[in-house]
Amino acid sequence: MPATPRVPAVVGVDIGGTFTDFVVLPSERDGALRVHKVLSTPDDPARAVLEGMRELGIGQGVAVVHGSTIATNAVLERKGARTALVTTAGFEDVLEIGRQDRPSLYDLDASRPEPLSPRELRFGARERIDSQGAAIEPLSDAGARDVARRVLDAGVESVAVCLLFSFLNPDHERRIRDALIEAGAGTYVYLSSEVLPEYREYERTSTTVVNAYIAPVVHRYLARLRNELGSGLRIMQSSGGSVTAEGAMARPIETISGGPAGGVVGAFHLARMAGHPQMICLDMGGTSTDVCLCPNRVPETAAWELGGLPIRTPAIDVYSVGAGGGSIARIDAGGALLVGPESAGADPGPACYGKGSSPTVTDANLVLGRLNAGYFQGRSQLDAGSGGLTLDPRRAEEALAPIAQRMGTSTMEAAEGVVRVANANMARAIRVISVERGHDPRDFTLVAFGGAGPLHACDLAEALGIPRVLVPLFPGVLSAQGMTFADVSREYSTTVMLRGDGLDLAAADEALAGLLERGRRDLDEMGTPGDAAVAHRAMDLRYAGQSHELTVPYDGENLDQVTAGFHEAHRTRFGYADDGRPVEIVNVRLKLVSPTDRPEPPRNAETRPDAGAACLATLPVVYQGVSHDAKLYARDRLRAGNVVPGPAVVVQYDSTVAVPPGWAATVDPYLNLVMAR
């Protein structure tokens, strides 16, 4: 018998609002996955991470992949560094003007978010680069020194430098950095030509400023963790890859949204392993739901925002909608039932938690029997010491009663209405990422996770014609689990703006070669062999004159093949293509991936279909106004091959799965629940 291959254990750590989750991938092939949770410590998030590691008995040297909320919170709560911005003189306000639009058309009280670098910390340098990259007003040494001195006099911790057209000619930005460092600026100086060498000054400035704003906070946090956990520490990035702590410190902006990225990566890997590589993620939490369509790969975008601030670094293309378990239901003045975007959050939480009185989606699920007061998630076990969290169906009914009264229906019907409206909101989000982008939902598997996703997944699948739903074994800690799958990767891009008759790929190749050289050097510096990394190239193309680009993979094809690929992508995305129209190459992109070893999860032999041994009780559950006798199963007692016919409810440590009438759930060899009609 061959020896069991030994691979290093990996720990995934995800910080959530209530809990910090740990998933330990075992070093033996057949070892069981370990899941651990500790209460989060928002005042000092590292404390919960270190405490959990101690409780797990994991010391230095073990590979730990961590998704931090530090950067996200610093931006949302405005707790980042005092940050200066240096711009071309006359353009100091670009950051504040933004795109001159207002966030809400009819809301007279709406305001735009405040810029992260306030007016008194924005400084102009006399210089100008033109659209050809020529320095039509050269930066003088005295000018560079002058702006550096003004920045230093303002007493800032971090500096962003963003000059017009610096992506074509970074010389002035570099000289300003030199002057800043000479004048005594610390390490936190970031150039837009390095953070995001792409055109459109506002988006580039915003991205560079966000990066500078969070850098000191991220550095302090990671330095401490790195100290405690050793060189095995890797950080999850918004793009779904991971980097060493040193790599993350070099580009702090890419650590934003590492947690949600982990969820998508986890869902994608688990579904692909189970034979469902075309999948749509449904991550439903307390206040919002994230959806993401993966057509055999994890999709990326370079256009997203955080708290109203645009960010243009690569991120997993996740679409968010304000519908979650805590979303509040109400009837408006016109008599429509609205659900969300207001949320009861974790505090006071849904009415049935015992503190608040607003009716929420969770309350509706409880009234309908899809959630069960006696078997609500694992939270009750965890909280046992601190008073426990039990659900109170009476409070849920009381909260929903006024809605039922306004609608002139029973509480039960009102509850079904709340669930239907929440589902409609989520279905719309899935339509946006599927139908509206040229994908047919019938070709996909819906992978549901987050605390509430598995409760709604079958109804959503039904509405969208999605043939099957997969719920992974640990839907509540999938972000942490996904981190254990994350390869080491780093991405680069730059604007080349190749257009016109003489369109030539040589310039694109040259730019890509430059990115590759820089990337390999970066990886080497952060302790990952750059030569071993696999390079994935891509280009952002558009029709001449358009301003929205489509990213198309590029692997040394000739120009005709590149443009053909673009026409095809355009046809898929927008329903038409114009083969005769000239094409422009706007940006080139490079992704370096250094695959990491990861153990395969164990495959379980399938046993008989009868799931009777896992059945805990029979309870009433309401669907379409009819109360059904539904069996209640314990997820941890289900074995591969078991079949659970609907209507049924499967309860587990971190989530609840609803199997509606007409649906059946089968336990696959990886212990995923696969549900179909």
Add this chain to the structure above:
Amino acid sequence: MDAITLEIFKSLFSAVAEEMGAALGRTGLSTNIKERRDYSCALFDAQGRMVAQAAHLPVHLGSMPASVAAAIEHVELGPGDVAILNDPYLGGTHLPDITLVMPVFVTQDGRESIAGYVANRAHHADIGGASPGSMPLVTDLFQEGLVIPPVKLVERGVIDRQLLALICRNVRTPEERRGDLTAQIGCAQLGARRLAETVDQYGLEEVAQHMQGLLDYSETMTRDAIRRIPSGRYAFQDVLDGDGLTDEPVPIRVEVIIEGDTLTADFSGSAPQTAGPVNAVLAVTQSAVLYVVRCVAGESAPANQGCLAPVRIVAPEGSVVNATRPAAVSAGNVETSQRIVDVLFGALAQALPERIPAASQGTMNNLAFGGYDPVRRRPFAYYETIGGGMGARPSLPGDSAIHTHMTNTLNTPVEALEFDLPVRVREYSIRRGSGGRGRHAGGDGVRRSLEFLAEADCTIVSDRRTSRPYGLAGGEAGASGRNLIRRKGYDVDEETPAKTRIALSPGDVLTIETPGGGGWGEAVP
């Protein structure tokens, strides 16, 4: 219609309009569409009543139904057809706004039935006429550009190439027009497909019923909001700086009459229609009223025709708020509409002093220019509008450098502008101190300087260059704007009128300073 179905269909219909908008923004060719998103998309029922509109531009809001009505009346629309129009007196607003209307047919019981209409409207950077950018300071519609009455552009899915050729031959940048119109056709077809899919899923009758339900819903919401305004008569008057030909102020007056759950906006006493192009056609006035009503209604009522049911508009024919053919109208849509909003809010502030903001900049600062680019060896035509100060709110200051009220178009990034056109931006900043002082200060305007690198024929259509955005509750008025030219080789700026046409040469620098918003409440000393 029950509360659940109502909410679900509200979301379904607005999703169609929003998807149309997203597609048009990504496929449009001109800077004005792709970068500035100067367009709107909407969905109509079988009678041509607007059911849902994507949250794009309020100025298009109330005026889109007129387009659909005109298309229904004047074009025999069959399956796969698309009508085009821009005639301000027949469904349009001003000539650069080209609207496409497409019927949605479904096959039911073996025959074709009309399920509704989709429409989209985009502001084209040039539609011919006396000056590039088609915002000329002229005295009638014929000088303003090519007038397109409602006609078929697409018949049974096939584009009428001859009509397209005729249109393109009459504009300064034909390739751009062709690209934008193609994108508008694609957008209409997408919307029609989506509405047809919805009908397939739910059935014709049910969809029609829910469209009616949504109109009723918005009406209920609006009546509810009006009922919360104290009944009474509230009058307000303000002025436009001039009609584009003279500096004679053009008064706009309104009396808002609240009676129970109905609102009457009576514009009697406003100036007669003018020789210059500040005339608003009735559809524009309706848009402005609908916008204000929609803001006051507050909640999430879809902006559809139901909002107008409890609203009566009295606008004397032949006045500046209801012009008759062939008066020039290019600025009515963009400037007069803003002042109509100002007088409506000025009147309502007397009824709702704790809710209504002071006046915002009250102009869109339209800048249009064109010519021939010797470096890129092609003609160019460009149009932009510039944000300014937002009026202070009763509990908040106004935002700076932002578009308010009837528009919400984006700016063109400096780097995109310079990649495409023979101009160099010299400054783009916030005009500090231009907002009116008050307990809450008005937002500041913008200062934007462009150096021209080629000969250009330039038109500026702006307002609040003499008059100032009013403050409320003792707050100061915002600063008026200024348009300045510094000729190459000179070191002084000359100030130009609010509305003007100028020939610019390489090296000339044009600077636009936009107005600040009014302040709210007395400033604390």
